[in-house]
Amino acid sequence: MKKSIPPAQLKKEIHQALKHFHTVQDPPDNMLSNLVLVQEAEKSEAQSSKRYCVNVVLEKGLKQLGIYQSEGMQILRKRFLDRKSFAEVNDELGFASIDRVKHKQSNAFSELAQIIWDLEFAARNALITAQKSKLEAKGYTQLFGIDKLHDDLFQLLTAEGSPWVATLVGIGGIGKTSLANFTVRRVIEQLHYHDVVWLKISEVDRGGRPYPTPQTFDKLIAQLCQKMLPALSSQTLQQERLFHLQQLLKSQRFLIIIDDLELKEDTAYLISELVTLANPSRFLLTSRTKPAPHAGSQSISLPELTETNSLALIRHYAHEIGFEEAAKANDEALLPIYKLVGGNPFCLKHLVNLAMHRPLKSLLDSLSKRPLISGNGMYQHILKETWLGLSNDAKTVLAVMTLATEDGMDAEQIAKLSDLPDARLWPAINELIGRSLLEIRSSTLWDRTYGIHRLTELFLRSLMNGGSNDEHNDL
Template sequence: MKKIPPPAQLKKDIHQAFKHFHKVQEPPDNLLSNLVLVQETQKKESAKPKRYCVNVVLEKGLTQLENHQAEGAQILRKRFLDNKSISEVDKELGLSSLDRVKHKQSSAFSELTQIIWDLEFAARNALITAQKSKLEAKSYTELFGIDKLHKELRNLLMAEASPWVVTLAGIGGIGKTSLANFTVRHVIERLHYHDVVWLKISEVGRGKRPYPTPQTFDKLIGQLCQKMLPALSSQTSQEERLFHLQQLLKSQRFLIIIDDLELQEDTAYLISELVALSNPSRFLLTSRTKPAPHAGSQSISLPELTEVYSLALIRHYAEEIGFAEAVQANDKELLPMYKLVGGNPFCLKQLVNLARHRPLKSLLDSLGKRPLDSGDGMYQHILKETWLGLSDDAKTVLAVMTLATEAGMDADQIAKLSVLPDARLWPAINELIGRSLLEIRSSTLWERSYGIHRLTELFLRSLMNGGSDEDTENDDV
C-alpha cells in the first residue's frame, strides 16, 4: 500500500476529489481511493461503488472541519456538494469579495487536509494493530543471528512477483516460527497486504498417524474458509469452497502463514496446490524439511546459531529468568552447553533452565552419557530432564495442554480440565512460562490463551502413551 501523500499533494488530491464529487465514473487512485480510510469504508459498504466511499471520507472530513472552521466548511459544501459558483457563494454568505471567498476556501482546504491526514494516520495504525493481532503472540523478546535471514524473507514477502509460496525450513526448535512472526510484523507495518491469516498446520493432523496428504490439504482449505469466508455454509462442498477461496485470493492480496509442517510429503503436496491459489496473495510455510524446487516457490533454510550468537542467547535468556550466575559467566564456562546441543535456541533455553536448578557439570555429564541426536530427538532427551524437575501441578497443566486447539486454551479451560483451584493453577502456569514450556498464543488486557510447542507436545504424548526414553527418541515425527 502506498504511503500517505505529503500534505501538499494530499491537498491537491482532496481538491480534485471534490471537483469529481458528482462524477459517475469511478475515481482514479490518486483521488484518495488508495487511502485506508476509503478502503475500510469499502469493506463496510461492499455493495457501494468506490466513488461513494471517497465521498463518505470527504463528508466525514467536512463534518470535523465544521467544528473548527464552520464558515470554511460551509464554503466547501456550497462550492462542491451544491455545485455553486464562487460568486453565488459570495452572495449567499455575504462576504462581499470573491478574493475573500477564495482565501477562505484555500484556508479550509489546508485545515481539511490536516484533518484527513490525521484520520488516515489513525486508520493505518488501527489496521496495523488489527493485522498483528491475528498473528501468534511473540514468544521472544530478542532474536539472535537472524538479520540476513530476516532481510531475505522480508524482500520475498514484499515482492510484487514470484515466488508466491515461501518456505522456512529447519529442524524443530531452530526458530522458524519466531523468524516468521518477527518478519511478518515488519511487513504488516508497510500495509503491503489486504489482510493476514495465521494457521498452525499441526491442528490438521495430530499424532503419529497424520491424515493422508490430500486430506491434509482439504482440512487446510476448511480452516482457511472458516477464517476468511465465514458466511459459507458448513454444507458447502469442497469444490465450492476451493472456488470461492481462489476467487478471494486472486482478487485481493492476502498473506497466509501456515506454521509447523512436519512431513516432507505434506510440504511438497501443499506447495504444488498453494501455488495455484496464489498471486497476488502469498503463502509463508514453516517446515521441518526443505522442499524440492517448485516453480513459483522458494525456500530458506535456517541454520543453527553460531557459537557467538548461542552464547549471547544463553546470557540474554538467563537474564530474563533471573539466573545471575549464567549472566556473569565467561565464555569458557558457557561453551560446554553450546558444544552439547549446538546452536538450537529451544534446546539452549531448556539447558539454561535446567542449569538454574542443577549444577551444570552434573547436568552435562548426565546428558552426555548417551550421545544426543540432532533435532527432535535431542530436544526430547533434554525435555525429560526438565520434566523430572517440574512440580506435580505443572505436570498436570502440561498434560492438559495436549488438548489445546490452534487458538490455544484460556485459564478457565485449563482449570476445568486440570481440576486445579486458582491457588494452585496460577503458580503452575507461571512455573511453566518461566521454564519456556508454556507459550502465550494471544493476549489482551482481559483475555489470554496458552499453548505448547509441538516438540513439547510430542514428548508429552509419548509419556501418556507409556513410551520410554528410548521410545521418545525413536518416534517418527
C-alpha cells in the same frame, strides 16, 4: 495499500477529489481511493462504488471542519458540492473580494487535509493493530542472528510478483515461527495486505499417526474457510469451498501463514495446491523439511546460530528469567553449553533454565553420558531432564496440553481437564511459562490461549507411550 500520504500531498488529492465529487466513474489512485478510510467505507457501505466511498470520507472531513471553521467548510461546500463560482460564493457569504474567498479556500483545504490525515492515521493504526492481533502471540523479546534472513523474507513477502508461496525451512526449535512472526509484523506495518491469517494445522491424529496428505489439505481449506468465509456452511462440498476461497484470494491480497509443517510429503503437496490459490495473495509456510523446487515457490533455510549469537541468546534469556550468574558469565563459562547442543535456540533456552536449578557442570556431565544426536533424540533427552524438575501440578497441566487444538486452550479449559483449582492452576501455568514449556498463543486484555511447542508435545507423547520414541531422530 500504499504508505501513509503526507498532508501536503493529501491536500492536492482532496482538491482533485472535490473537483470530481459529482463524477460517476470511480476515482484513480491520486484521488484518495487508496486511503484506509475509503476501504473501511467500502466494507460498511455494501455494494457502493469507490467514488461514493471517497465522497463519504470527504463529507466526514467537511463535517469536522465545520465544527471549528464554519466559513472554510461553507466555502468548500458551495464551491465543489454546489458547483458555484468564486464570485457567487463571494456574494453569498459577503466577503470583501474574490481574492479573499480564494485565500480562505486555500486555508480550508489545508485544514481539511490535516483533519483527513488524522482520521487516516487513526484508521491505519487500528487496522495494523487488528491484523497483528490475528498472529500468534510473540514468544520472544529479542531475536539473534536473523538480520539477513529477516530482510530476505521481508523482501519476498512484499514483492509485487512471484514467488507466491514462501517456505521457512529448519530443524525443530531453530526459530522458524519466531522469524515468521517477527517479519510478518513488519510487513503488516506497511499494510501491504488486505488481511492476514495465521494457522497451525495438525498433520497427525491423537495417536501420533500421520493423516493422509490430501486429508491434511482438506483440513487446511476447512480452517481457511472458517476464518475467511464464515458465512459458508460447514456442510459445503470441498470443491465449492475451494472455488469460493480462490475467488476471494484472487480478488484481494491476503497473507496466509501456515506454521509448523513436519512431513515432507505434506509440504510438497500443499505448495503445489496453494500456488493455484495464490496471486495476488501469498502463503508463508514453516517446515522442517525443504520442499522440492516448484514454480511460484521459494524456500529460505534457517541455519543454527553461530557461537557468538548463541552466547548472546544465552545471556539475554538468562537475564530475562533472573539467572544473573549466567547473564554475567564470560564466554569460557558458557561455551560448554553451546558445544554440547550447538546453536539451537530451543535447546539453549532449556539448558539455561535447567542450569538455574542445577549446577551447570553436573547437568552437562549428565547430558553428556548419552550422545546428543541431532533431531528428536536430543530434544527428548533435554526435555526429560526438565520434566524431572517440574512440580506435580505443572506436569498435570503439561499433560493436558497435548489435547489442545491448533488454536490452543484457554485457562478455563485447562482447569476443567486438569481438575486443578485456581490456587494451584495459576502457579503451575506460571511455572511452565517460566520454564519455556508453555506458550501464549493469543492474548487480549480479557483472555489468553495457551499451547505447547511441537517438540514438547512429541516428548509428552513419548512419555505416554512409555518412552518408546526416545531414540527417533527423523525430525
